[in-house]
Amino acid sequence: MSxxxxxxxGEGRRxxxxxxxxxxxxxxxxxxxxxxxxxSRALWRISYRGVENIPAGGGLIIAANHQxxxxxxxxxxxxxxxxxxxxxxxxxxxxxxxxxLEWLGAWPIVLxxxxxxxxxxxxxWLRAGGAVMIFPEGQRAYADGEFARFKAGAVRLALEAGVPxxxxxxxxxxRVWPRGQRLPRLTRVEIVFHPARRPAPLPGExxxxxxxxxxxxxxxxxxxxx
Numbered sequence: 001m002s003x004x005x006x007x008x009x010g011e012g013r014r015x016x017x018x019x020x021x022x023x024x025x026x027x028x029x030x031x032x033x034x035x036x037x038x039x040s041r042a043l044w045r046i047s048y049r050g051v052e053n054i055p056a057g058g059g060l061i062i063a064a065n066h067q068x069x070x071x072x073x074x075x076x077x078x079x080x081x082x083x084x085x086x087x088x089x090x091x092x093x094x095x096x097x098x099x100x101l102e103w104l105g106a107w108p109i110v111l112x113x114x115x116x117x118x119x120x121x122x123x124x125w126l127r128a129g130g131a132v133m134i135f136p137e138g139q140r141a142y143a144d145g146e147f148a149r150f151k152a153g154a155v156r157l158a159l160e161a162g163v164p165x166x167x168x169x170x171x172x173x174x175r176v177w178p179r180g181q182r183l184p185r186l187t188r189v190e191i192v193f194h195p196a197r198r199p200a201p202l203p204g205e206x207x208x209x210x211x212x213x214x215x216x217x218x219x220x221x222x223x224x225x226x
Contacts, residue, residue, distance in 0.1 A: 023105030026082055036077040040070075043186055044176060048078050050193035057081070059126035059163035060196070063154045065147065065222050066135035067173030068184065072104070074191055075168055076133065083131045086118055119157070126161040136218070140179045150219040152211045155199050159211065164196040167218055169225035192225040 023029070040046040062083070064075055076083050085101070089108035092098040101108075109118045122132050134157075137148040158165045169192040177184040197218065201210035 022102055024103040029082075029104070030080075033077045033080065036073050040074060040077070040189070044172075044189040046074060046189045046191065048191050048193070050195075051078055053193045053195050054079055054166065055164065055196055057129060059129055059161055060131040061126070061154055061158050061161075061163060061165045062131055062133040062168060063136055063165050063218060063222070064133070064168035065170055065226075066137045066140050067170050068140065068177035070177065070184070071135065071170055071173060072133060074170065074173075074189065076104075078191065078193070079131060081131055083133055084122070084125050085133045086122065086135075122157055123161055126157070126163050132157070136215070140177075147219065147223060150215050152215045155211050155214045155218060158199050159207070159214075164198040165218060166196045167194040167221045168192065169194070169222045171226055194221050194225070197221070 037046070062075065062079065064071060068074075072085055076085075083105075085104055085106040086109050087101050087106040092101055092106075092108050107118045107121050126132060134154045136150040136152075136154045138151055139148055154165060170189070171192065172187060172189040175185060175187045176189060197214075199210065199214040201207065202213075205213075
């Protein structure tokens, strides 16, 4: 999820981070996927490429560039399995948005700080065969679509859990609802699912260099389809 004005206290952030999410029943979330796809086709003429690259099972991190508030819905609507999300803790206090995040099963993270609770939940979910969606930029793009520097958390989590990363490119979203724009526009969007990657160190490579190299490679794959 994206940054916004800081509207909460330090105590609120800590409470939000510790609170256990209460997602909607999975059958309800599953039933919403075709509805979201239909609305997205009608509003943004959305199209999908590489859907065959989405693994059907096993632990998985879904990593995408971040252009709009709608990104999790666009991407998640084509992933036919339970997905959890990492979202900015402050957003859980916003009217409607916070409740929607909770229903989706999102876990709050505090940006620019360690997040032991979200990390623990993510590891447990991944090791049990679940999927976690992460936006490594940590913020939405501006209208020019310029990438922010990718944070290393997605790759680091994949290495620790021993799961692959599914790179996803969102094209056109920066024209729909970039940072600094109040309401979305109606323009074409494309979602590209790339082949999954399993991060692993090269012979003699330490973990730090592996994480840096794999994070740069992940960003390059996602950027290649823009």
